[in-house]
Amino acid sequence: MTPVIEMNGITKEFPGIIANDNITLSVQEGEIHALLGENGAGKSTLMSVLFGLYRAEKGKILVRGQEVDIKNPNDANELGIGMVHQHFKLVDTFSVLDNIILGYEDVDRGFLKKDEARQKIIELSEQYKLKIDPDALIRDISVGQQQRVEILKMLYRNSDILIFDEPTAVLTPQEIEELMKIMKALVKEGRSIILITHKLNEIQQVADRVTILRKGKKIDTLDVKDATNEMLAERMVGRKVLFELEKDPHAPGETVFECEGLTMRDPKTQKAVVSDMHFTVRQGEIVTIAGIEGNGQTEMVYGLTGLKPIERGAITLNGQDISHEPILRRNLIGLAHIPEDRQRYGLVLDYTLANNLILHNYFEDRFQSRGFLDKQAIESFAEHVIDKYDVRSSNGADSMARSMSGGNQQKAILGREIERDTDVIIAVQPTRGLDVGAIEFIHKELLALRDQGKAILLISLELDEVMRLSDRIIVMYEGEHVGEFDPAKTSPEELGLYMSGSKRKEA
Amino acid sequence: MREKTWVDGLLDYFLNSSTAVKVLASIIAIVGGLIVGLVIMLILDPSRAFAGFSTILFGLFRNGTQSIGNMLYYAVPIILTGLSVAFAFRTGLFNIGATGQLTFGAFFAVYVGVNWTFLGSFHWVVALLAGGLAGAFWGMIPGMLKAFRNVNEVVASIMLNYVAMYFSTLMVKTTIYNQSVARAFGPAESAQIPKGFFETLTNGSSLNYGLFVAFLVTAILHVILAKTTFGYQLKSVGFNRDASRYAGMNEKRNIILAMTIAGAVSGLAGAIMFLVPGRFLTIESNLLQEGFTGIAVSLLGLSSPIGVLIAGIFYGSLEIGGFYLQVTTQFVPELIEIIIAAIIYISALALFFQNIIYKTLKKRKDARLEATHE
Ligand SMILES: Nc1ncnc2c1ncn2[C@@H]1O[C@H](COP(=O)(O)OP(=O)(O)OP(=O)(O)O)[C@@H](O)[C@H]1O
Ligand SMILES: [Mg+2]
Numbered sequence: 001m002t003p004v005i006e007m008n009g010i011t012k013e014f015p016g017i018i019a020n021d022n023i024t025l026s027v028q029e030g031e032i033h034a035l036l037g038e039n040g041a042g043k044s045t046l047m048s049v050l051f052g053l054y055r056a057e058k059g060k061i062l063v064r065g066q067e068v069d070i071k072n073p074n075d076a077n078e079l080g081i082g083m084v085h086q087h088f089k090l091v092d093t094f095s096v097l098d099n100i101i102l103g104y105e106d107v108d109r110g111f112l113k114k115d116e117a118r119q120k121i122i123e124l125s126e127q128y129k130l131k132i133d134p135d136a137l138i139r140d141i142s143v144g145q146q147q148r149v150e151i152l153k154m155l156y157r158n159s160d161i162l163i164f165d166e167p168t169a170v171l172t173p174q175e176i177e178e179l180m181k182i183m184k185a186l187v188k189e190g191r192s193i194i195l196i197t198h199k200l201n202e203i204q205q206v207a208d209r210v211t212i213l214r215k216g217k218k219i220d221t222l223d224v225k226d227a228t229n230e231m232l233a234e235r236m237v238g239r240k241v242l243f244e245l246e247k248d249p250h251a252p253g254e255t256v257f258e259c260e261g262l263t264m265r266d267p268k269t270q271k272a273v274v275s276d277m278h279f280t281v282r283q284g285e286i287v288t289i290a291g292i293e294g295n296g297q298t299e300m301v302y303g304l305t306g307l308k309p310i311e312r313g314a315i316t317l318n319g320q321d322i323s324h325e326p327i328l329r330r331n332l333i334g335l336a337h338i339p340e341d342r343q344r345y346g347l348v349l350d351y352t353l354a355n356n357l358i359l360h361n362y363f364e365d366r367f368q369s370r371g372f373l374d375k376q377a378i379e380s381f382a383e384h385v386i387d388k389y390d391v392r393s394s395n396g397a398d399s400m401a402r403s404m405s406g407g408n409q410q411k412a413i414l415g416r417e418i419e420r421d422t423d424v425i426i427a428v429q430p431t432r433g434l435d436v437g438a439i440e441f442i443h444k445e446l447l448a449l450r451d452q453g454k455a456i457l458l459i460s461l462e463l464d465e466v467m468r469l470s471d472r473i474i475v476m477y478e479g480e481h482v483g484e485f486d487p488a489k490t491s492p493e494e495l496g497l498y499m500s501g502s503k504r505k506e507a
Numbered sequence: 508m509r510e511k512t513w514v515d516g517l518l519d520y521f522l523n524s525s526t527a528v529k530v531l532a533s534i535i536a537i538v539g540g541l542i543v544g545l546v547i548m549l550i551l552d553p554s555r556a557f558a559g560f561s562t563i564l565f566g567l568f569r570n571g572t573q574s575i576g577n578m579l580y581y582a583v584p585i586i587l588t589g590l591s592v593a594f595a596f597r598t599g600l601f602n603i604g605a606t607g608q609l610t611f612g613a614f615f616a617v618y619v620g621v622n623w624t625f626l627g628s629f630h631w632v633v634a635l636l637a638g639g640l641a642g643a644f645w646g647m648i649p650g651m652l653k654a655f656r657n658v659n660e661v662v663a664s665i666m667l668n669y670v671a672m673y674f675s676t677l678m679v680k681t682t683i684y685n686q687s688v689a690r691a692f693g694p695a696e697s698a699q700i701p702k703g704f705f706e707t708l709t710n711g712s713s714l715n716y717g718l719f720v721a722f723l724v725t726a727i728l729h730v731i732l733a734k735t736t737f738g739y740q741l742k743s744v745g746f747n748r749d750a751s752r753y754a755g756m757n758e759k760r761n762i763i764l765a766m767t768i769a770g771a772v773s774g775l776a777g778a779i780m781f782l783v784p785g786r787f788l789t790i791e792s793n794l795l796q797e798g799f800t801g802i803a804v805s806l807l808g809l810s811s812p813i814g815v816l817i818a819g820i821f822y823g824s825l826e827i828g829g830f831y832l833q834v835t836t837q838f839v840p841e842l843i844e845i846i847i848a849a850i851i852y853i854s855a856l857a858l859f860f861q862n863i864i865y866k867t868l869k870k871r872k873d874a875r876l877e878a879t880h881e
Binding site: 305307326327328329330331332337339344345346347348349350351355359360362363368371372373 | 734737743746749750752753755757
């Protein structure tokens with residue numbers, strides 16, 4: 001059978017780096033083909049070549065046996081290729097409906113035929129159980145829902161070769177289950193899927209074959225049923241990866257971060273999104289807030305860090321009341337924040353990597369004197385972070401953040417926040433988008449920080465990560481504290497009951 | 508094996524520098540705009556088109572140093588308003604209010620220039636500074652509105668342009684009005700910006716020390732943006748407001764400061780325009796064009812201070828070309844405006860050119876590489 005997609009000898013260079021080096025990939029009709037590789041291995045680049053966002057310098061692409069020249073995403077759409085990008089490409093201020101039909105509008109004498117489009121979207125969303133309100137604005141819906149919009153966009157265009165670039169990085173475990181089902185249903189209908197993911201379990205669960213890339217080169221293509229997680233990880237990183245970590249016993253010191261009666265309201269709906277939340281974090285421990293996405297964790301972090309005002313409650317950092325302090329004060333007293341949304345808050349995409357690494361500290365004496373930036377000091381600090389956290393990019397410290405791969409953007413943020421050496425670190429989804437090797441490194445790093453006596457508040461949707469790192473687990477449901485657990489004495493199943501609101505401990 | 512030559516070096520340089528590619532794109536836009544101008548001239552009057560076109564390009568050298576001096580004299584206020592727009596733009600603000608800030612600055616400069624004759628030899632300096640301060644104040648208003656009330660700076664500035672214009676005509680009428688010619692008095696001689704050695708150097712052109720002001724402001728803004736922590740913050744806020752807030756930067760303060768500085772620079776432009784002999788504040792209701800030209804120059808100069816300086820001088824030379832065009836041929840000087848407009852349109856396509864340039868260079872390089880391997 002001729003493959004639906006054949007990419008032969010694809011080479012794509014960027015100034016300073018060969019992102020794809022003579023890569024060959026072949027996808028059969030009706031299969032889910034996983035693409036695995038370290039951060040910066042060139043996965044997104046390869047898919048961008050297939051989708052017409054980049055032109056390869058060398059190589060051929062065959063779609064259904066025909067050699068094609070894909071100059072832009074419209075050409076790709078014509079060939080039935082659709083893509084859900086790692087960082088979504090939606091218009092924030094447009095409705096779901098408008099985003100789906102954008103660029104593919106049906107018109108009748110110059111007028112948009114929106115009613116028909118709406119009908120079709122509603123049908124599609126029912127058929128594939130992709131629940132969505134067509135009239136909601138993109139900026140008002142969760143990332144999980146935004147992803148549904150991206151999927152609907154492909155289905156609306158009748159694409160039958162679907163590219164998913166790290167779709168599960170932004171989803172909750174429940175949503176991931178849903179997505180896996182949807183993907184299986186889609187291939188059953190004869191569509192073909194290329195799935196980029198760092199989560200080996202997902203590959204085991206849905207993929208038929210997997211192609212492994214490393215540093216721009218293709219390493220191998222394997223049948224998934226012949227591959228174990230350990231094997232995949234080793235092929236991908238080039239060394240053994242530890243899936244279990246040594247953890248020293250819990251020896252907490254004094255309380256350094258505390259919140260009491262924290263209440264926050266949505267300014268539009270006036271609904272309480274965080275109510276009467278409370279916790280303490282002591283030196284030398286990792287406290288995790290677990291919960292299903294959308295239960296107030298995001299808002300709580302905004303309140304703790306000062307990005308949003310709080311209605312009531314007291315936040316104490318190092319003995320000082322910071323409830324209403326400006327962000328700068330909180331940073332200076334000793335709060336680091338690894339934000340959930342790396343491109344919105346974490347980075348200035350049009351700054352170089354070096355400039356991004358001093359975002360909080362540019363005014364400190366080590367980076368400036370009399371108001372003039374010290375280029376050399378900034379550069380050497382950047383080199384240090386790049387080295388220690390293995391941040392890979394095309395031009396080192398001078399790379400534009402925008403040009404870096406998603407996982408390497410995340411590593412840069414992690415390095416920056418950890419190097420600030422604050423007493424308290426709020427880490428929201430710290431390993432989102434990282435490859436298994438990098439996750440292992442960051443987990444070790446977080447545990448080392450804990451052992452040094454830092455207080456870490458972890459917000460994570462990944463139960464694996466929660467169980468592995470936490471000293472104490474607090475479950476949040478509908479903005480409230482519904483129970484605290486010792487990870488040694490609880491199970492994911494028990495946590496699940498609290499997270500879904502079926503059970504709660506009385507305070 | 509072929510040795511690496513300077514051509515390879517040059518290709519590498521352009522391929523690896525996004526700024527170089529951008530500059531090349533601007534130059535292509537300029538050439539494109541000039542070609543549009545030439546085509547129009549060919550349509551209007553083929554027999555004189557080429558003569559006229561060379562006047563546009565080389566009119567600048569027609570009267571030796573004098574026309575160069577006059578070119579710079581025209582260029583100075585444009586450079587300053589261009590800097591004003593560019594500086595605000597780097598903070599993510601669109602300062603369409605340059606003309607208002609310029610008018611406001613001009614009135615106070617002239618007011619001081621007419622009245623405060625007791626200042627002696629400092630007179631022009633104080634008048635100039637008065638213009639800068641007034642402009643700063645006028646730029647600060649939309650900055651504050653934006654920072655504290657989230658009023659769109661474009662809307663606020665456009666309205667303030669008219670307020671400044673009517674304020675100026677009203678104040679002229681009530682304070683420094685020259686009844687007999689129905690316009691403002693000119694500034695006292697002591698308040699006119701000195702020509703100093705430019706007088707002899709440029710053979711009696713109108714050029715004055717305003718040129719140094721333009722150079723100085725360019726240098727200061729360049730240093731602020733490229734080298735200081737203040738500039739780092741301003742650009743950061745301009746690129747990504749949320750990330751800047753997350754990092755603890757004071758966004759409100761930055762917006763107000765950026766608009767105030769932008770206003771001051773436009774105010775200086777206004778002062779320099781009117782602290783000269785032979786130019787007077789009128790009581791007509793016209794927005795001064797220089798403020799808008801600044802937007803074009805800022806675009807062409809890629810919003811970088813040094814780029815704006817060069818673009819402003821280029822603009823000045825077109826202006827002077829247009830002046831001679833009118834004197835020596837039938838063509839109307841408005842042709843210059845058309846050329847400028849074409850350049851702006853073409854530079855709006857800059858991204859497109861950047862891609863083409865990049866690809867062409869890349870092809871050349873690959874071809875040379877293959878030759879090397881053979
Ligand atoms: N537009 C660009 N300009 C310069 N370099 C780029 C550009 N896009 C990607 N790169 C570089 O190419 C390499 C591959 O990036 P790519 O985004 O394909 O990685 P990836 O495999 O998707 O990684 P991740 O798992 O982190 O998303 C990276 O080193 C990146 O810095
Ligand atoms: Mg990627």
